[in-house]
Amino acid sequence: MKQTKTKSYSTITRLICAIIIIIGLVVISGWILDIDSLKSLSPTWVTMKFSTAASFLMSGIVILLMNEYRNNNSEVSRILLFAPLIIIMFFMGTSLVSLFSDTNSGVNSLFVKDDVSAIYTLKPGLTSLGTAISFIVINVVGFTSLLVHQRYKKYVLISGVIVMIFGVVALIGYATDIPELYYQISQISGAMAVHTAIAFCLSGIALISLGISKYSEKEVKRKRGIPISAKLIFSFLVVSFIPISVIGAASYNLSQDNIERDILLNLNEQADNTLSKIELLFKERIADAQVNSNLDILKNEIKNLEMGLEDKNNPEYLASKIKVDERIKIIQSAYGYDNIAVANTNGELIYISNDDFQELMGIKMQDMHKPSFEEGKKDVYISKVFKDMGVDGKLDLFVTAPIKNSNEELLGLLMLDVPIDQVLLDTMKQTYFGNTGESFIVSYIDDEISVLHNVRLDNELVSGSILCEDYSMCELGFKAMDGMRGSGIANDYRGEGVLASWRYSSVLDWGLVSKIDVSEAYAPSNQLRQDIITLASVFIIGSAIFGVSISRLFSNPLIKLKDLASKISDGKLDTHVPVETSDEIGQLSEIMNKTVAKLKSEKEEKDNVLKALDNSTITAITDEKGTITYANKKFEDISKYTEKELLGKNHRILKSGFHPDSFFDGMWGTISKGKVWTGVVKNIAKDGSTYWVNTVITPFLDENGRPKQYMAIRMDLTKQKELEEKLAESLKKIEESQKEKEEFVAMITHDLKQPLVPIQGNAELLTMAGMGELSDMQMECVKEIQANASRQLSMIDNLVSAQKLGAGAMKYEIEELSSKNILAECIKTHSPAMTDKKIQYFESHSEDVKIKGDKRRILEAYTNLILNAHDFVPVNGKIEIGVTDGENEVTFFCKDNGEGIPKQKQDQLFKKYGQVKSDAKRKFGGTGLGLAVSQELVEGMGGKIWLESEEGKGATFFFTIPKA
Helix, strand or coil: CHHHHHHHHHHHHHHHHHHHHHHHHHHHHHHHHCCHHHCCCCCCCCCCCHHHHHHHHHHHHHHHHHHHHHHHCCHHHHHHCHHHHHHHHHHHHHHHHHHHHCCCCHHHHHCCCCCCCCCCCCCCCCCCHHHHHHHHHHHHHHHHCCCCCCCHHHHHHHHHHHHHHHHHHHHHHHHHCCHHHHCCECCCECCCCHHHHHHHHHHHHHHHHHHHCCCCHHHHHCCCCCCHHHHHHHHHHHHHHHHHHHHHHHHHHHHHHHHHHHHHHHHHHHHHHHHHHHHHHHHHHHHHHHHHCCCHHHHHHHHHHHHCCCCCCCHHHHHHHHHHHHHHHHHHHHHCCCEEEEECCCCEEEEECCHHHHHHCCCEHHHHHHHHHHHHCCCCEECCCEECCCCCCCEEEEEEEEEECCCCCEEEEEEEEEEHHHHHHHHHHCCCECCCEEEEEEEEECCEEEECCCCCCCCCCCCCCECCCCHHHCHHHHHHHCCCCEEEEEECCCCCEEEEEEEEECCCCEEEEEEEEHHHHCHHHHHHHHHHHHHHHHHHHHHHHHHHHHHHHHHHHHHHHHHHHHHHHCCCCCCCCCCCCCCHHHHHHHHHHHHHHHHHHHHHHHHHHHHHHHHHCEEEEEECCCEEEEECHHHHHHHCCCHHHHCCCEHHHHECCCCCHHHHHHHHHHHCCCCCEEEEEEEECCCCCEEEEEEEEEEEECCCCCEEEEEEEEEECHHHHHHHHHHHHHHHHHHHHHHHHHHHHHHHHHHHHHHHHHHHHHHHHHCCHHHCCCCHHHHHHHHHHHHHHHHHHHHHHHHHHHHHHHHCCCCCCCEEEEHHHHHHHHHHHHCHHHHHHCCEEEECCCCCCEEEECHHHHHHHHHHHHHHHHHHCCCCCEEEEEEEECCCEEEEEEEECCCCCCHHHHCCCCCCCCCCCCCHHHHHCCCCCHHHHHHHHHHHCCCCEEEEECCCCCEEEEEEEEEC
């Protein structure tokens, strides 16, 4: 059933492709043979462009070849597919360049004879933007078909839908008359032709049918690349097609440009000469009017002529008429006037030379043509062309002039009636050239642009006829009457494209157009185009044949090698490639033989490694859903399941409940993306016992990069985990012991400090004046009590700080402080302790600087440095404290003149229990923690501590604190 459907879809695709190919061939024939009815559905509709028709021809071939290749596995179709694809790419590439660069490039320039009056055409010869995009979609899916992909059917269907949508939208646009829907975009794109839209609908249906059909099993299973033969043919086509197309188009453009330039030069010259000739003709009429209006006979007889208005038989009137007739009829006959008339000052006709018009006697000129009367009274006046009241369709033009006496008093008017159509027709016939070349005159008659004489190429467009109703067909007339002077391609009164030159006469208020049909003008270049196409076709066909021959020469040996390589890829490593030549292919055969031998050796090594791995690790393999497909003996042993019980099951049977669901979600999220996952898992065996394994899960990916199998390698960590659990219990006990120790230290330090506080306080009270005067010995005893209490408190603080710093529990209360206040408090606190050795303890002159730190911890660190200096200075020694200002920090110092510290001992001073001499602890007492605690306190507040000393020259300790 499925096979029947596939054949039906394939047949539909072939039938539609045949229709598309026929459409392309018909329109191409129309362009080459210049048959307008084959280019568009209507003479006034936009044409299917040559490049569009050629692309449809190639698209039909592309879809047909895709159908044969996909359904019948035709290798020839696959190779040939390259040629039409590259042609479409060339056509549409040049079309897009032309659209966005506002030029005709490439093959487009060979066929630009669009009917420029056709609706919706933005630029002759260019495809619409929608057309170019649709063909690009077809081209992309065509190239994609050369590479087999699981989603290829989806791409074909999507491409078919897109192409059909472009066609349907254009047809809806024509039905609803919405230009944007058929891609008429101002200054960007002309409209898509109706039959172009229909052809795209058919192309979309063909692609959809191709996408729906089932492909042959053999084709689906084989992975293809672009064959070398196709690449070679493609190269030959590119090398031949593109240069000859570019050179041909350039030659054609050059020929057309030269022809256009020469013809426009001739047309400009003809237009200028013809207009000058006509203006001269009417300037002569002006001169006639000026001369004849000054005739004495008119001036003398005008009063008698006026008598004829009352009595035509008046002897004086008749005598004067005879005199005037003798003169005026000579002038009328000599210059071809239809009539010469005289009017009185009221505008009444009192003399008419033409006997046929005698009934007009007495009619006022104002009623015939008012401007001629009003303007003629002032000076010589040429009227606009107008239709005669008495003669149907006849065009009149009056030249009027005033008749004045010697005193410049108006006596009447002279009126010359010029036969416009006959005068102009004789002149215009002299401008005819070739089969379609001519000049014609237009002017406004009753507010409509009309021709003033019979034209050459339209028998119905006679003197006085309105030129046209549609601006697109009156373009030249409007340009001329708008006072423009120019030349170029436009439409004439038939709607045909012409090369034309147009001029305006300000003297006559007329427009003149000289023109010739584009088809006649470009006939030589059109013949050149036919020659270029013939030559290009022969050259390209020859190149294709040569390309096929060369491609076979190179590709056949490689195809044999490919077949042998395919056997090797199937695991047949005993295959041997015969070396038949010594060229590159022979060398490749030798390399392949060596490669096979190496692969065979590596396979054996790999098998040994896998065997060893299988014997030493817990190994399992699952499919993409996690179903176990392989389990080794180690897996059976640790899980207590047999192989039969494990195969076909999921690893969920081993879940112990120890890990949350998020743990396994994270694992699946990693391996499903093709990444390796590593982790420690607690599983449960069949008998209920638990075990720990270190797990590495490696995904094996298919050709699309998606996991198809997972391999899990595990190491038993159960014993290690048991040791870790015991270690964790031991650590817990240690932590509990440490906590008890901290509580004990806190209690002891509290109990030790409690009695010292009142001792120190009472000793300070004794030194005050209100407590009575003490003897020198008593005062020394009190100060010694103070010094030792202070030292004892410092030792206790060091013990507490050391314990907190060691546990990482020290907290700092950072605030803004005064360096001066810090020094003052140190002087006050430690001065009593200096009396026992009569030490000069003083503060150096220092500026007050704002710092940021913990006051209590700064004093604690400084106290350790000061008491350390006290222990090591001699009797009557010196201890100096102070501060120096820096850029971002201040430096506190404590300087003494003690025995100094050897260089080799200085590095150990800031270590816990580190003193310069081993007997120092016994000599001076203390815990050996002071300097180590000071260092950690200073660094905890963002500072640093160091010393400078030489043995026998005392020591200076420094520490820094950040500035506020």
